[in-house]
Amino acid sequence: MKTKAPARHGLNDIQAATTWQVASLLLGYPDDGLLARLPMLRRAVRNLPASVAEPLGAVLATLDETSPQALAADFVTTFDQRKRSCPYLTYFACGDTRKRGMALLRFKQAYDAAGLVLDGELPDHLAVVLEFGATADLAEARRLLLEHRAGVELLRLALTEAGSPWTGVLDAVSATLPPLSGDIEDAVARLAAEGPPEEQVGLAPYGIGSGPVFLPDPVLEARS
Numbered sequence: 001m002k003t004k005a006p007a008r009h010g011l012n013d014i015q016a017a018t019t020w021q022v023a024s025l026l027l028g029y030p031d032d033g034l035l036a037r038l039p040m041l042r043r044a045v046r047n048l049p050a051s052v053a054e055p056l057g058a059v060l061a062t063l064d065e066t067s068p069q070a071l072a073a074d075f076v077t078t079f080d081q082r083k084r085s086c087p088y089l090t091y092f093a094c095g096d097t098r099k100r101g102m103a104l105l106r107f108k109q110a111y112d113a114a115g116l117v118l119d120g121e122l123p124d125h126l127a128v129v130l131e132f133g134a135t136a137d138l139a140e141a142r143r144l145l146l147e148h149r150a151g152v153e154l155l156r157l158a159l160t161e162a163g164s165p166w167t168g169v170l171d172a173v174s175a176t177l178p179p180l181s182g183d184i185e186d187a188v189a190r191l192a193a194e195g196p197p198e199e200q201v202g203l204a205p206y207g208i209g210s211g212p213v214f215l216p217d218p219v220l221e222a223r224s
Contacts, residue, residue, distance in 0.1 A: 011049060013138055016176050018044055019052045020141070021134035026059055026169045027079075027087060027127035030071040038063060051175040055168030062165040071165075078166060084158040089144075090124040092151035106147075110140050124148075126155070130173065145177060153180060 011019065022041050028034055038060060045056045063071060078085050086092070090107075094100035107123035114136045121128055133141025145152060156170035 011052065011176055015048055015052070016142075017134045017138055019048060019056070019172055019176055020130040020138075022056055023169045023173050024127045024130035024134060026056070026063075026166070027125075027130070030063060030068065030075055032068070035063065035068065052172040055171035055175070057168075059166060059168040066165070074165065078159070078162070078164050082158070082162070085155060085162065085164070087126045087155065088122055088124050089126060089129065089148040089151040092154050093148065107144060110137070110144060114140070126152070126173070142177075145173075149177060149180070152177070 022044050025034060025037060025041060042057075042060055045053050045060065047053075048056070066074075079087050083091075090100050090103040094103050104123055107129070108118065111118055111123060111132060114132070116132065116136055118128065123129075129141055129144055133145075152170070152174060156167070156174050159167040159170055
């Protein structure tokens with residue numbers, strides 16, 4: 001089933017960084033801290049191009065209008081209990097296999113090179129990558145996202161098809177990236193049809209399989 005691709009508009013680096021920072025926060029667990037930030041996030045979105053402001057605004061409106069209990073339950077169901085909407089980018093291409101450990105190392109090395117230390121979350125969590133791009137290295141974060149462009153799109157499609165209130169976050173992120181074409185389209189179709197590979201080994205150093213880990217705030221800390 002095809003879903004409508006998000007509209008695209010040329011964003012400058014400041015607009016892309018703002019979009020990614022807002023998206024990163026909106027992919028965090030909807031606790032009191034996030035809900036208290038909603039006015040600030042609305043101000044940040046206000047001057048962005050419509051291609052990203054509209055989907056992010058829809059998510060913000062939902063967070064305003066929905067009870068905290070319902071938001072929390074939906075968040076856990078969406079991101080912790082459904083593999084199709086897993087927020088860990090390497091999962092889509094590598095599944096729980098040995099190859100995923102090497103893919104995770106690629107993310108960690110990027111953060112190390114920027115002098116940043118990951119605080120309590122796997123390095124391929126989409127929110128972590130987006131915050132890294134917004135606050136440390138936009139170009140390197142973009143490279144990581146493009147390397148896992150198929151995973152970003154599969155997550156977007158999964159949220160869209162589920163009617164998730166977080167769909168707008170992925171629509172906005174996708175709108176900051178080049179449109180799908182060629183090999184990426186083929187990869188999305190293949191992964192959607194076959195799913196990620198399965199092999200429950202080689203992931204202990206990253207804590208995979210230990211249960212849900214909610215995104216801390218902040219997700220990245222500068223080395224002293």
